[in-house]
Amino acid sequence: MAELESLKEEFLKELSEVETSEDLEKLRVKYLGRKGRITELLKKIPTLPPEERREFGKACNLLKGELENLLKEKLSEIKEREKAERLKSERIDVTLPGRRRPLGALHPVTKTLNEIVRIFTSMGFSVAEGPEIETDFYNFEALNIPKGHPAREMQDTFYISDEVVLRTH
Template sequence: MKERLEALRDEALRELAEAADPARLNDLRVKYLGKKGALTEILRGMGSLSAEERPVVGQIANEVRGAIEQTIEEKQRLFQEQETERRLKAETIDVTLPGRKLPTGAIHPLTRVAREIEDVFLGMGYTIAEGPEVETDFFNFEALNLPKDHPARDMQDSFYITDEILLRTQTSPVQIRAMQAMNGQTPLKIICPGKVYRRDDDDATHSFQFNQVEGLVVDKNIRMSDLKGTLLTFARAMFGPQARIRLRPSFFPFTEPSVEVDVTCVQCGGDGCRMCKHTGWLEILGAGMVHPRVLEYGGYDPNEVSGFAFGLGIERVALLKYGVDDIRSFYLNDMRFLRQFARM
């Protein structure tokens, strides 16, 4: 048996030395050291040996196993080093090559305009208030002096979910909620940005969903001149220090008196051009003094306090600011259009 073990060792070491790849090396490991391998077969015959021979043969068997395992480990290490060297040569990176510039995103023009508007009013001491987009009929209409049978409801064709629940048609409900939360305390000075929904025609100047910013100030001795000064400051911050505004009488159920506010044309500076239809003015927002009944719904005594409110569409400001003639351009995700604003 001693001779068989020595012959097995010599044969195994010779074949291992000739192994040219990991697969062949693994086959030889199974052939000689596996459960059905040659060494295991020889060791099964140790039961027939005498007590004196078993320790001697066992020691030789361990030496043979150790020699074979050591050779296998050395060959595995050699194959690993060769594979590492091959991969290093094949996957070499030329660090002197110029890098590839990855495309970067940019702020959407509507988001940019919304943030500019917010910054202007935050700089004037306003805070931002938010409210639900799914609103009750009470907050969206009745608390704003628009009872069930009021004809002005036809001005805002609405998306109703139930008879009393609808998608808000304006951010004015946030103003009522903010007033009620104050419990009659003053001053209140907020802007309410957010999405609103109306069943308008989908054309170049209208969309069934758009973004709005409304403002509200409630305090003692608030006057129309305060409103005009605020809106003039806003117009000059958005359209340049040369901008002027004018107030035209109008009607809104929640303000009295009410005005439409125009700004000097951003393209011609008021001289008259195609964009402003040669009038020199562009309509930008609606505003007015808060109606006494709306103050009452908000928890204020109209004999003690007064206030003004205004509302503007973010898309409308963006159209004027950037000279865009179709509101739908902001929603089409056309990269040719959007990339223009990434450079601003």
């Protein structure tokens, strides 16, 4: 039984020195693995006198369970510490405003039209803008285009109604 106590003290000493999960796994294998220290003790049971076997086996199993619990606690402690360190190094300030995305771009035809307007205005021309839909009077009569003129025919002018047309010039 003194052997079990010294084994437990040795385990606790080594457990307190463990810093990483890899070291903890090595410690687990050393004590609880197939060729571990506890397994070696359990293999000694058949060599003991029959009256000591039950007590020694029971004590070994209790020690094994206690060591497993200590390993689980230490593992959770290590994982929490590693997680905290990782979060500290990957810290993101969620209160910062997000990045503004561009809201779009001009259509290629619009870009081309703007370029043409820029070229012609640099040559001295001006751009006159107005409504796209006109009455027959403003589109033809005010410009002295008579009623029978070929520009008023259906193939040259888009009539929306009898008096409303799309601007032709």
